[in-house]
Amino acid sequence: MAGKTVTRADLTEAVYRALGVSRNESAAFVERILELISASLEQGDTVKISSFGTYSVRSKKLRMGRNPKTGEEVPISPRRVITFRASHVLKDRIDSGHQKDSATAAE
Amino acid sequence: MIKSELVQKIAEENPNLYHRDIEHMVSIVFDEIVDALARGDRVELRGFGAFSVKHRPARTGRNPRTGDPVRINEKWTPFFKAGKELRDRLNAEGRFSPHVNTGQGKQ
Numbered sequence: 001m002a003g004k005t006v007t008r009a010d011l012t013e014a015v016y017r018a019l020g021v022s023r024n025e026s027a028a029f030v031e032r033i034l035e036l037i038s039a040s041l042e043q044g045d046t047v048k049i050s051s052f053g054t055y056s057v058r059s060k061k062l063r064m065g066r067n068p069k070t071g072e073e074v075p076i077s078p079r080r081v082i083t084f085r086a087s088h089v090l091k092d093r094i095d096s097g098h099q100k101d102s103a104t105a106a107e
Numbered sequence: 108m109i110k111s112e113l114v115q116k117i118a119e120e121n122p123n124l125y126h127r128d129i130e131h132m133v134s135i136v137f138d139e140i141v142d143a144l145a146r147g148d149r150v151e152l153r154g155f156g157a158f159s160v161k162h163r164p165a166r167t168g169r170n171p172r173t174g175d176p177v178r179i180n181e182k183w184t185p186f187f188k189a190g191k192e193l194r195d196r197l198n199a200e201g202r203f204s205p206h207v208n209t210g211q212g213k214q
Contacts, residue, residue, distance in 0.1 A: 005148065006143040042196050052137045082156075082189040094183050096145075097144075
């Protein structure tokens with residue numbers, strides 16, 4: 001069942017098959033989608049893709065961390081992190097896809 | 108930004124294409140990611156991030172109000188980890204002052 005890794009090339013191929021534009025153009029579209037999402041997040045915006053999920057940016061304050069190897073305390077600088085919250089549609093599709101697999105595997 | 112705004116931007120950049128084709132193209136890209144995760148595949152988009160599916164085993168939870176034990180079934184849930192390039196873009200020099208350190212243990 002599992003194990004494959006889907007990359008830009010696979011997304012490009014899907015666009016190419018569906019849209020009838022060249023492979024180069026298809027690749028550029030995939031890149032453009034990712035870039036527009038990235039740029040929006042960089043501005044601190046939330047990006048909401050219906051039936052997929054929501055990307056948001058959270059600001060973290062300075063906190064003390066610890067080097068797990070040496071035990072030494074080090075400050076972790078304030079930073080912005082991205083959180084992705086999957087939509088219910090995505091969660092349900094993934095969960096039902098796997099529940100089916102584990103049910104057939106158990107038989 | 109929401110999905111329709113993303114479609115709008117790409118449509119404006121490509122006046123030679125129909126708006127509905129751009130809409131279709133954007134949907135295909137996200138659908139491809141959803142399908143991959145539903146199959147149990149990983150999706151890795153260098154520089155942007157990676158999607159994977161995490162298995163949460165069955166456990167016994169508690170109703171927080173009554174304290175009653177509740178059986179929680181196993182489930183599979185999507186997970187997104189932002190790529191290095193995107194993380195760096197969000198935390199580019201000058202976004203935070205004072206910049207304490209990179210959290211890498213060097214002081």
